[in-house]
Each structure stands twice: as C-alpha cells, then as structure tokens.
Amino acid sequence: MRQAYGNVAGWQSPRSFKEGYLGMVEVSHSLMRNKAAKQQHEAVLQGFPKVPEWFRKVFAYTKWGAELNAWVTPTFFKWLVGPMEVRDVDINGVTQRSQVHIKKCRYLETSGCVGMCVNLCKFPTQKFFTEEMGMPLTMKPNFDDLSCEMIFGQVPPPIEEDEARAQPCFATCPTARTVAPNCPKLA
Numbered sequence: 155m156r157q158a159y160g161n162v163a164g165w166q167s168p169r170s171f172k173e174g175y176l177g178m179v180e181v182s183h184s185l186m187r188n189k190a191a192k193q194q195h196e197a198v199l200q201g202f203p204k205v206p207e208w209f210r211k212v213f214a215y216t217k218w219g220a221e222l223n224a225w226v227t228p229t230f231f232k233w234l235v236g237p238m239e240v241r242d243v244d245i246n247g248v249t250q251r252s253q254v255h256i257k258k259c260r261y262l263e264t265s266g267c268v269g270m271c272v273n274l275c276k277f278p279t280q281k282f283f284t285e286e287m288g289m290p291l292t293m294k295p296n297f298d299d300l301s302c303e304m305i306f307g308q309v310p311p312p313i314e315e316d317e318a319r320a321q322p323c324f325a326t327c328p329t330a331r332t333v334a335p336n337c338p339k340l341a
Contacts, residue, residue, distance in 0.1 A: 158201035159185055175233075179264050182274050183328070191273050191340055198278035202286070210288040220245070220252035220307035223289055227254045227304065235302070236260035245307045254304040262300050267327050269339025271295055272318045280310040297321055 156178035160166035163185040167177035185197055213219060228238045235256045243253035262271045276293045283291035283306070292308040295301075295318060313319070323330040323337045330337075 156181055159198070162197050162200050163187075175260075175264070179261070179270075182265060182270055183267075185274060186267075186270060186339065191269075191277075194269075194273040194339075195278045195281065198274050199282060202278070202282050205286045213288070215289055215307070217245075217248065217250050217252070217307065219289060221250055223283075223291075223306040224252040224254050224304070234261060236263075243305055243308070245305070250307060252306040254306070256302040256304065258300045259295065259302050262295065262297075262302070265328075266324055267330075267339070268297060268321050268323055268337040269327075271297075272321070272337075272340055276318060277313060277316075284310060294318075297324075 156167070156171075156174055159178065159181045163181055165181065165184045167180040167184075169177035169180065171177070186194055189197065224240045228240065232238065236258055238254050238256045240251055241253045241255050242249050242251050245252065259271070261275060265271070272295070276295060280291050280293055283289045290307055290309040292303075292305045292310040294303040294305070296303075310316070319340045320336055321340065322335055323339075327337075
C-alpha cells in the first residue's frame, strides 16, 4: 500500500520499510499535498485494483456477500486500522452480521488528520466497494473516540450529503493551518 501510494504521490518516505506504517502515513500526507478533496479520492483509487466485470456478476450483492466481507475484513485490515469486531446491523429491515466495528482507528490516530481519514480512506473505500466491487459500503468514523463503523450492504449517502464533510480539524492536526468550523481539506 505504501509503495502504491508513493507511486501515485511521486514521493516515497525515507523511513525504512521496517517502519512501514509510519512511512505509509507520511506518504499519505504527501498524497494530500496540493490536491483538492476530489483529486485526493481519485489518487487513492488509482492504487486500488481493477475488478473485472465478470466478478461483479458472479459476486453480485447478497446478504451472504456482505457478511462474508465483514467476516474477512478483521483478518486482512487489522494492520491498517487496528482491532475490530463484527457486529449485527439492520439493513432495510433485515438483520445481518455485516458491520465491522473498528475500536480505535490506527490510521486516524496516527495521522491525526480528519482530511486524511475522509479523503484517503472513507470516500475512496466506499466508492471502490460500492461502484467497483458492487458491494455497498458505508463507513462512519467517530471523530470523538476514533472508532469507525464499516457497514457492508448499506449504500453510502452522496458525498455532498455526508455528515463527515462538516467535521472540523482536530486541534492537533499536523496539516491544519487555521482552526475552522469545517476541515478545509474536505472542501
């Protein structure tokens, strides 16, 4: 992931790959630099794999598919976001085990940046799963306790209506230049 983001950013962290996670966060900061929010989303999506059309047909959205995605997420993404657990959620009146609760997001905590969470994780990941994979996904970061809910099977709201866009910067944000009612990186 660090290598892919570095290729897109045109810069690689000087940290050793032994310090890979911190290097990835530094590369993420570089990926944001001098880009509008939409450009950041698009830059991240360049690093995601392309999903063949046949895959979307064979693995079209089902309750089982949403639950499977939730089940495998803790195994493959704990390194990125930290400890998580699968929970039940109601999707259109149907209870399914397709919510992943991230207890305290490592990426958000390490970056200390609302814009990185929303522009480099939440929106691109939602778009990738919903549009590219055909698996609706809504992510709901909690900026107070740094937890996050990933809800497989739930269609995300349009970006313009997403409440995360109204989030102010963290007081300790390393990239904030001013304290504003809304994080300027989300504009």
